[in-house]
Amino acid sequence: MSAHDSPDPSKAVLWDTHHHGHDVISTRSFGYFLYLLSDGMLFATLFAAYGVLSYSHSYFNGPTPADFVHPWYTFTQTVALFLSVLAYGMGMSAVKKGNKAGLMNGLIAAFVLGVIFLGLDIHDMMDLAAHGVTVQTSGGASAFIVLTQVHAAHIFFGLLWILVMMAQVAGKGFTTDTVGRLLSLRMFWHLQAIIWVFVFVFVYLWGYMS
Amino acid sequence: MLVQVPGGWNPLLGRLAIDQIPYTNPILAPLFVAVVIGGIILLGLITYYQKWGYLWKEWLTTVDHKKLGVMYIILGLVMLFRGFIDGLMIRTQQVWANGPQSSGVFGAVHGYLTPFHFGQVYSAHGLIMILLAATPLLVGFMNIIVPLQVGARDMAYPYLNALGLWITAAAVALIMISLFVGDFAHNGWFGYAPIFELQYSPGVGVDYWIWTLELTALGTTLGGINLIATIVKMRAPGMTWFRLPIFTWASLSANIIALTSFPALQVALFLVACDRYFGSHFFTAGFGGNLMLYTNLFWLWGHPEVYFVILPAFGMMSEIFPAFSEKPLFGYITMVAASFAIAGVSWLVWLHHFFTMGAGPEVNSFFSVATMLVGIPTGVKVFNWAFTMYRGRITYTAAMLWAIGALFLLLVGGLTGMMLAIPAINYMVHNSVFVIAHFHSMLLVIVYAIFGSVLFWFPKVFGFKLDEFWAKTMFWLFSAGTVLVFVPMYMLGFMGQTRRLDYVFNTAWHPYLVTEEIGIAVYCLSVAAFFVLLYVSIRDRVKNRVGQDAWGTSRSLEWLTHSPVPFYNFAVTPHVNARDELAWRRHNGINEAQPTQYVDIHMPNNTGVAIYIGALTFVLGFALTWRVWWLCLLSLVAIIVLMIVRSWRGDPGYIITAAELEKMEREAMQRQQQVEGHLPHHGGHAVPSGAMAYEGQKVSPLGTPPSSGDHH
Numbered sequence A: 001m002s003a004h005d006s007p008d009p010s011k012a013v014l015w016d017t018h019h020h021g022h023d024v025i026s027t028r029s030f031g032y033f034l035y036l037l038s039d040g041m042l043f044a045t046l047f048a049a050y051g052v053l054s055y056s057h058s059y060f061n062g063p064t065p066a067d068f069v070h071p072w073y074t075f076t077q078t079v080a081l082f083l084s085v086l087a088y089g090m091g092m093s094a095v096k097k098g099n100k101a102g103l104m105n106g107l108i109a110a111f112v113l114g115v116i117f118l119g120l121d122i123h124d125m126m127d128l129a130a131h132g133v134t135v136q137t138s139g140g141a142s143a144f145i146v147l148t149q150v151h152a153a154h155i156f157f158g159l160l161w162i163l164v165m166m167a168q169v170a171g172k173g174f175t176t177d178t179v180g181r182l183l184s185l186r187m188f189w190h191l192q193a194i195i196w197v198f199v200f201v202f203v204y205l206w207g208y209m210s
Numbered sequence B: 001m002l003v004q005v006p007g008g009w010n011p012l013l014g015r016l017a018i019d020q021i022p023y024t025n026p027i028l029a030p031l032f033v034a035v036v037i038g039g040i041i042l043l044g045l046i047t048y049y050q051k052w053g054y055l056w057k058e059w060l061t062t063v064d065h066k067k068l069g070v071m072y073i074i075l076g077l078v079m080l081f082r083g084f085i086d087g088l089m090i091r092t093q094q095v096w097a098n099g100p101q102s103s104g105v106f107g108a109v110h111g112y113l114t115p116f117h118f119g120q121v122y123s124a125h126g127l128i129m130i131l132l133a134a135t136p137l138l139v140g141f142m143n144i145i146v147p148l149q150v151g152a153r154d155m156a157y158p159y160l161n162a163l164g165l166w167i168t169a170a171a172v173a174l175i176m177i178s179l180f181v182g183d184f185a186h187n188g189w190f191g192y193a194p195i196f197e198l199q200y201s202p203g204v205g206v207d208y209w210i211w212t213l214e215l216t217a218l219g220t221t222l223g224g225i226n227l228i229a230t231i232v233k234m235r236a237p238g239m240t241w242f243r244l245p246i247f248t249w250a251s252l253s254a255n256i257i258a259l260t261s262f263p264a265l266q267v268a269l270f271l272v273a274c275d276r277y278f279g280s281h282f283f284t285a286g287f288g289g290n291l292m293l294y295t296n297l298f299w300l301w302g303h304p305e306v307y308f309v310i311l312p313a314f315g316m317m318s319e320i321f322p323a324f325s326e327k328p329l330f331g332y333i334t335m336v337a338a339s340f341a342i343a344g345v346s347w348l349v350w351l352h353h354f355f356t357m358g359a360g361p362e363v364n365s366f367f368s369v370a371t372m373l374v375g376i377p378t379g380v381k382v383f384n385w386a387f388t389m390y391r392g393r394i395t396y397t398a399a400m401l402w403a404i405g406a407l408f409l410l411l412v413g414g415l416t417g418m419m420l421a422i423p424a425i426n427y428m429v430h431n432s433v434f435v436i437a438h439f440h441s442m443l444l445v446i447v448y449a450i451f452g453s454v455l456f457w458f459p460k461v462f463g464f465k466l467d468e469f470w471a472k473t474m475f476w477l478f479s480a481g482t483v484l485v486f487v488p489m490y491m492l493g494f495m496g497q498t499r500r501l502d503y504v505f506n507t508a509w510h511p512y513l514v515t516e517e518i519g520i521a522v523y524c525l526s527v528a529a530f531f532v533l534l535y536v537s538i539r540d541r542v543k544n545r546v547g548q549d550a551w552g553t554s555r556s557l558e559w560l561t562h563s564p565v566p567f568y569n570f571a572v573t574p575h576v577n578a579r580d581e582l583a584w585r586r587h588n589g590i591n592e593a594q595p596t597q598y599v600d601i602h603m604p605n606n607t608g609v610a611i612y613i614g615a616l617t618f619v620l621g622f623a624l625t626w627r628v629w630w631l632c633l634l635s636l637v638a639i640i641v642l643m644i645v646r647s648w649r650g651d652p653g654y655i656i657t658a659a660e661l662e663k664m665e666r667e668a669m670q671r672q673q674q675v676e677g678h679l680p681h682h683g684g685h686a687v688p689s690g691a692m693a694y695e696g697q698k699v700s701p702l703g704t705p706p707s708s709g710d711h712h
Helices: A024-052 A071-096 A100-130 A139-172 A176-209 B028-048 B052-060 B065-096 B115-149 B158-177 B205-233 B246-278 B291-325 B332-348 B350-357 B361-373 B375-389 B398-420 B423-429 B433-462 B468-495 B507-539 B581-587 B609-626 B629-649 B658-677
Strands: B601-603 B654-656
Touching: A024 A139, A024 A176, A024 B205, A024 B246, A024 B291, A071 A100, A071 A176, A100 A139, A139 A176, A139 B246, A139 B629, B028 B052, B052 B065, B065 B115, B065 B158, B065 B433, B065 B507, B115 B158, B115 B205, B115 B246, B115 B291, B115 B433, B158 B205, B158 B609, B205 B246, B205 B609, B246 B291, B246 B332, B291 B332, B291 B350, B291 B375, B291 B398, B291 B433, B332 B361, B332 B375, B350 B361, B350 B423, B361 B375, B361 B423, B375 B398, B398 B423, B398 B433, B398 B468, B433 B468, B468 B507, B609 B629
Parallel strands: none
Antiparallel strands: B601 B654
C-alpha cells in the first residue's frame, strides 16, 4: 500500500506484455448492470412521487385505485410476466448447451407472454379511459397511470429487443456479442419483473386496499 | 390525450411560426447576424483549408477518449463563455435598473432588459454554468485522465463514450438555438411549480428547458456508467484499489453520485413534461397536484449533483498540490474515505435548499445536522491539502496558484455554507443574494480547479506548456474579479437583496452594485488574458515542448507515456508496483526504462453512428419542444434503427502489430530526445533537477532531467 510494500526496484516487473485486456462479456455485463441501477433509481423516484400523490386529497374527490383496480385481472398480468421471465431463463439454459433451437423457443415464448402482458395492460388503460380515468383526472390518477405506463414502456422496448436478439442469433449464432447481449437482456427482463412486483403490490394492491 | 396549446399549431410545423423568431429584438437580432456571419466565416475557412476530411476522420467520428475529452472541454469552455456573458448581462441590468429614476431602453422601463427577457437570461446562466459548462469540463478531464491514470488503452466502452459526448453536444445545441427560435424558460434554472405549467408559461421556453436538461442527464448518465466501469474493470495489473490516484477515486465517487442521482432529475422533468403535454396533475395548483413534490424531486438530484461537480474538482486539487509541493499527498486513505463520505451524505441534505417549505423542526433539524456533517470530510480534505504543502518544496506555478485559490474559496464557500445549514439563519437569508454568493464561491472552487487542471494537464495532451506569465496574469485578474463581485454580493444579501431582481429598488445599494460591475469588468480582462494565453502559448509551442514528465515532479501513471499521448496510450501496459508509480520509478532511477518487447494491440474503429444519434437526439428535442409530432416519431425511430444497425454490425476493431508499434515508439522517443536536448538547463527551473523525494526518502541521483524551465 505504501512504499514499504513495493517490490525491490531492481527486480520489479515494469511492463506487462501478457496483459491482454479483459473479458468482454464480463465488462459489458457490469456496465449494463450499472445502467440497470440507474433504471432502478428511475422507478424509485416514480414510486416516491406515487407515494406523495396517493393521499385521499390527491384524487381530488375523483375515482381512486380502490374504485378502478381489479386485482385478479392484474394478477393475470403478473402471471404472464413471470412466465415470460421463466421462459427466457429456460432459453438461456439452452445457450449453455449451445442449443440454438432451445433458445429460440424460449425467446418466442417469452415474447408471446410479454405481448400478452402488454395487451392486458393496454386493454386496462383503455378501459380506465372509457370510465373517465386518465392522467388529466387528478394528481393521484396521474401518478398511478404514469408509473404503470413507464413500466409498460420498458416492457415494450424489451419486446423489441427480444425480436432483435432472435434475428441476431438466427443470423450470427452464438458469438461473444450475441451471448453478451442475451445476458444483458436477461438482466433487463428480470429487473422489469422485479419492479413489477413492487408495482403490483404497492400501486395496485395497496391502492385497492386503501 | 394531448393538451391544447394556446396560439397556433399545425400538423406540419407544430408551434413553429415566423413570429417565433425574435427578429425585432434589439439585442438578439444583431447577435443572430453576428453568429451567422461568424458561422459562414468558420465554415468557409474549413472548406478553404480543406479540413473537412480531417475534422470528420480525426474528431467527429473518433472514439479516442483523449479526443472526446478535448471536445468535451472545448464544449465546456464555449458554454462557460456564454454563461459568463449571461452573468455580465445580469450584473449590468442590476446596476443600471437601480432606483425609480433609472433610465430604460429597448422597451424596458428600467435598464435594457425587459423582465421576461431578464428571467430567460437568469435561467440560462444557471443552467448553462452548472450543466453545460462545469459538467462537460469535468467529464472531459475525467475522460482524458482516468484511463491514463489506471493504465488503460481507452475507456471501457469507447463507442458509448462518443455517444455521451454527442448527446451532451445536442443539449448544448438545443439551448443555443433557443436564443434565436422561440424563447427560453423564465422560471429560474431549477424551475418552480406551478409557474412552469402550461397555464402560466404558455411559450416554448419551458419546453426547451425540459429537453435540454433531459438530454444532459442522459449524456451524463452514459458517461458515468463508462467511467465507473473503466475504473473497476480496466485497471492495469498491479493497480490495486489503494494505489489508485486520488483523481480517479474522486471520479469514481462522483460518478456513483451521477449514476444514482440523474434518474431523479430525469423523472422530475419528465413529470413536468407530462403536465405540459398530457395535462396531468403532478405539480398543478389544484386537482390533487403537489407543488413541493417537484421541488423535492428536483433537489433530490440537485444536491448530489453539487457534489458530483465538486468531487472531481477536489480530485484535481489533490493531484496539483503534491506535484508542486514535491511531496506525496498527505493522508491518502482519509482522502478516499472523505470523498466517499461526501458522496454518501450528498443524499441526505437536499431539503436544505428549502428549509422555508415549513416541514417542521424535526425534518429541518435532521437536514441541518446532515448538512453540517458534510463539513467534516471536507475539513479533512482541506487539512490534508494544507499538510501536503506543509514543509514541501512549493513551486508557485500558475496551476498551483489556481489550486491554492480554490482552497481559499473553499473556506469562504464552506463556512458560509455552514451558516446556511442553520435553519434559523437560513430563514433570514433564504433566496437572498447571500445564498447566490455562497454557491458561486463553491462553484468557483470548481472553476479554479479546472483552470489549474487545464494548465497542469495541457502539456500531457498537447505536448507543450501554456505560458506561465499570461496564466498568472489571468489568475490574478480572475481572483480580483471574484473578490470585487462576490464580497459586495455577500453584503447585499445581508442587507436583504433578493435573487433574480430585474429591477433593484433600493438606491442605497448602488455603490455595491457598482463594485460588482467593476468586478465583472475585471473578469472580462481575465477572459481577454485567457485568449492571449492561448495565442502566446500556441505561438511559442516549439519553445515550450515537454517530455513525458512535463513538470518533473508528477506522480501518477499518465506521466509515464509520451506527451502528447499517442492514440494507443501505452505501447505496453505498465505494471504497477507502487502508489504514485511514476514517483516510485523516478526515485529508483527507472522512470526512463522502456519496454523491451512489444506485442500486437487491439483498437476500436472510429464510427459515425455516435454523431448521427447525437444529431437525431437534437432533432428529437427540437421537435418535442415545438410539438412537431411526425418529426418526433421519425427521429425516435431513426435512433432505434441506427442502434439496431450498429449492434448488428458490431465492431471487430483493428490490430496494431508489434512492429508498427515499435516504429511509432522509436519515433516518439526520438522526438522526446530532441525536446530534452534543447531544453534550457540553466537555473530557475520549475523544479530543481534530481526531482523530488519519494515518501520522504533521499533523492535518487538518476532523477529525470528537468523537463522545462520557468521562462519568467
